[in-house]
Amino acid sequence: MKQNILFTCAGRRNYLINYFKEALNGNGNVIAVDQDLLAPALVDADIAVQVPDIYDASYISKLLEITKTYSVTAIISLNDLELPxxxxxxxxxxxxGVKxxxxxxxxxxxxxxKLKTFNxxxxxxxxxxxxxxxxxxxxKAIRDGELEFPLVLKPRWGSASIxxxxxxSFEELELSYKLQKMKIEKTILGEVSKHDIEHSILIQEKLNGNEYGLDVVNDLEGNYFxxxxxxxxxxxxxxxxxxxxxINxxxxxxxxxxxxxxxxxxxxDCDAFLVNGTLYLLELNPRFGGGYPFSHEAGVNLAAIYIEWLNGEENKNLLKYNNYKSGFIFSKCDRLLKIKAPKSYFDKSFEAITLQTDWLNFLKEVENYDFYHTYHYHLISKSEHETPVLITYKENDILIGIPFLIRNIPNTPYKDATCVYGYSGPISKNIPTGFDNSRFINEIFKYFKExxxxxxxxxxxPYIENQHSILNDIGFLTKQGQVVNINIQLDLKxxxxNIQNRLKTYINNTRRNCSVRFAETNEDIQDFINIYYxxxxxxxxxKLYYFSEHYFYKLFNTDVFKSEILLAIDNESGETIAGCQFITTNGIVQYHLSGTKNNYLHLxxxxxLIDDMRILATQRGHKYFNLGGGLGGRADDSLFHFKSLFSKDFRDFNLWKLIVNQDVYNELVAKNGITKATDYFPLYRAIDDLNVNL
Structure with a gap:
């Protein structure tokens, strides 16, 4: 049976890549992935792919995509931090079907x-x-004579002897302990240690004796081999x-x-010490370790054995791969590899960013963006099968970025790109008058097709400049309706x-019956969620408007942008009767979500709440206060009419639609049995979706 083996976090483990390639003998491929495109192990693999950091939200979905693309039959991880x-x-x-x-x-x-290892x-x-x-x-143990120097000080959740x-001495111990505690928070160990940072360092007695490395092997069912x-x-x-x-x-x-x-x-991979005839066990690392090549060269071929296990072979039939002998001495040595880095590694003019840090750095460079463009908002908005991607383009001092959610089209090898709930589209910097976007068009079409x-x-x-000039001649732009902006650059008077007289009366009456405060606690957030529902x-x-509770909490508890909930309290009962969520980024205040209890609609x-935020936003020196538009962008419904009572500063709200492959698009429409043309886009997904009350 053909086996395609995927090694994750391949790093420098070239020997494993080559052992498995030799064992496969052409009957399958070795696929290696790493976040670093220049990782040495990728050179020797049959197929090499760059992936996000293991803590990136898209990491698992990316691996799953790779398994489908390359018909992977088994995954082997080479990194302690990735194993959990x-x-x-x-x-x-x-x-x-992937083992x-x-x-x-x-x-x-x-x-x-390592504390659980000890226990x-x-x-x-x-x-x-x-x-x-x-x-x-x-x-205390040292003073009581139970422990003596020298000692071993190490991270409780550690990897690679970091x-x-x-x-x-006492002085060295105290200094090392404090220093390591600070260092852990700054290294790759910080993420895994943060839930119990106060107990993230272990202090152990140092053993003096002969040190051994053990490859303790079980089969794929957990039976001892x-x-x-x-x-x-x-x-x-x-x-x-x-x-x-x-052999002992x-x-x-x-x-x-x-x-x-x-x-x-x-x-x-295990570590043991032999001290005065007594064996001590120290480390248990349930993965291939750096010492495996010594076992392999001494006669046990675990690469071949793994492949036989995947083919369903029993242990009793695998003795031919175990010819382990004692007395063989081996030494590792470095070798120099020529790495053929793709042009994109050095040419950063066009990139598809999936890592949070890179995404954030680009936003900082562009400067003018809304919270809808952030990685954080994409992360909490995406569904299980969607991947946040920020397409970036650089030409001299021109910067362009467009965020998307990339999603698979069910039961096909194809994908499409959509946006989060809200106002997205391109962000940019240094776009000149009469911008020639022809090179950008070539690059973005190339990405979509590939x-x-x-x-x-x-x-x-509507508040991000140059979106139309960037997207000129790329698909088509359609006006969906208008949104209402309160011009908070005017003075309050x-x-x-500009506020309609009848609305002023309503606000004044409500102010006599209600007080307003910010949501501060989880209980406040839960009250708002319940009112919204x-x-x-x-x-x-x-159904699509019933955002999960997780969405609300993640949207509120962030330092990526300023998220605030104003609550209205009924003065007579003390009950929280309404709430509005406002999100501010780079001078743009967005009226995001709101709700009022049924029994208090008359108030x-x-x-x-909107009026109070209008005053606050003006005092804070912000530029725009977007109330959004009507249902589906319409300007003739009651929702738009309500918002327009605050201001007559209307902005056009546009949609961008692009068909990259018309033939496949038509096939998908036909395949889904859609015969009636509508404005829904893409038509092959003509089901309830976010098309759109904003």
Missing amino acids: LLSKNKSIFEKE VIISDENAIDIGFD FIKKLGLNTPKTFTSLDSAL GIEFPE GTFAREKLSMRSGETDKAISV KNIEKLGEKLARALKHIGSM NNIISVFSRLN KQKT ENMDRVGAK NPTKL
Whole structure:
């Protein structure tokens, strides 16, 4: 059976790539992925792909996309920090027929959390170094004579020997402890340690003896297969540099006891010490370790064994791949690889950004954007099968960026691009008068075609300049209606003269009956959510307007943009009766969501909340206060009429629609049985969607 093996976080593990290529012998491919396009292991792989950082929200969906594109049959991770993530998401891949050769979450947690490693080993009745989780407890143990210098100080959740120190005095211990605690927060270990940063460092006794590396191997069902040991002769950068293969019955017994208790999957890299005839177990890393090449060269071919397991072979038939012998000494050495970096690695004129940091950096460079353009808003808005992407283009000092949600078109190899709920479209900097967008058109069409994107849809932002000149001759722009802006650059007195007299009366009456305050607590947010849902029930809103509670909390609790909820309180009952959410970015205030309790509609509290924000926004020196438009962008419905009572400063609201591949577009429309032409876009998705009350 053909096996296509995907190695994630491939890094520098060229030896594994080549071992598996040799074992496959042309009957399958080795696919390697890494966030760094220049990672050495990508050079030797049959197929190399760049992926986002493992903590990026799109990481799992990107891996899933790769498995489908390259018919991947198995995934092997080579990174400690990634193991918990992939173990948690195994079912997503295995539903697609991809075997994830990673242990269950419990086994991964025991190996990753070094305190749980200590407790697990002790529970098995095996020896392990004394371990302390706080500086005070370690100092007390030293004073009581239970612990002595030198010691080992290391991260509780660690990888690649990052942050390991060997203090030899009280002063060194205290300084190292404080320094490492600060360092952890600044390294890749910060993310995994943040939930218990106060106990993120372990202090252990330092063992003096012979150090061994063990490959403890279970099959894909968690059944014990064998233990392959080597004595470490020297180390470099946390990995075994020189070693001699060893066959030792006591080590094999230890490995078997450990494997049968943990029931991990595949190879597990372990560290052990032999001190005065007693074996101590230190580390359990349930993945291929940096010492595996020593086992492979000494006679056990786990690459071939893995492939046989994937083909359904039983352990008893795999002895031909196990010819492990003792006494073989090997040493690692570096080699220089020529890397053929794609032009895009150096040519940054056109990029598709998926990483949060890169996205944020581009926004800072552009300067003029709305919250609808941020990565954070895309992340909380996207559905499970959508990927946030920021298309960026640079030409001399010209900058253009367009954010999208890229989504698969079900039961096809195609995709389309859409926008978040709200006012999106291009953002830019230094667009000249009469901008020639021909080169931009070529680049963006090239991207769409290379990524099988059939159509593109976006709602434009009436307050972001140059959107029309950027999109000129790219698809078609249609006016959907108008939105209402309150000109808060006028003084408050002048603004008030623009407000309809009857509305002023309503506001004054409401102000006598209600007070206004900001939402501050989770209870306040929950009150607003409940009021919003009640409001949606009353107006018979479509399901798509019932945003999840997660959406509200994430939208409120962020420092990416200023999100505020004003609440109206009934003076007589003290009850919260209405709420409005306003979001401010770069001088643009957006009236985002609102609701009023049914029993208090007669008090018109929403009008008061909008008016209070009008005053606040003016005092803060903002530029625009967008109230949005009517239902579906219409200017003749009651919602638009209500908003227009505040101002007659109307702005055109436009939609951008682009068909990249007309033939496929027509096929999809026909395939979905759509025969009646409508304004809905894309027509092959002619179902309820965000088309659009803004």
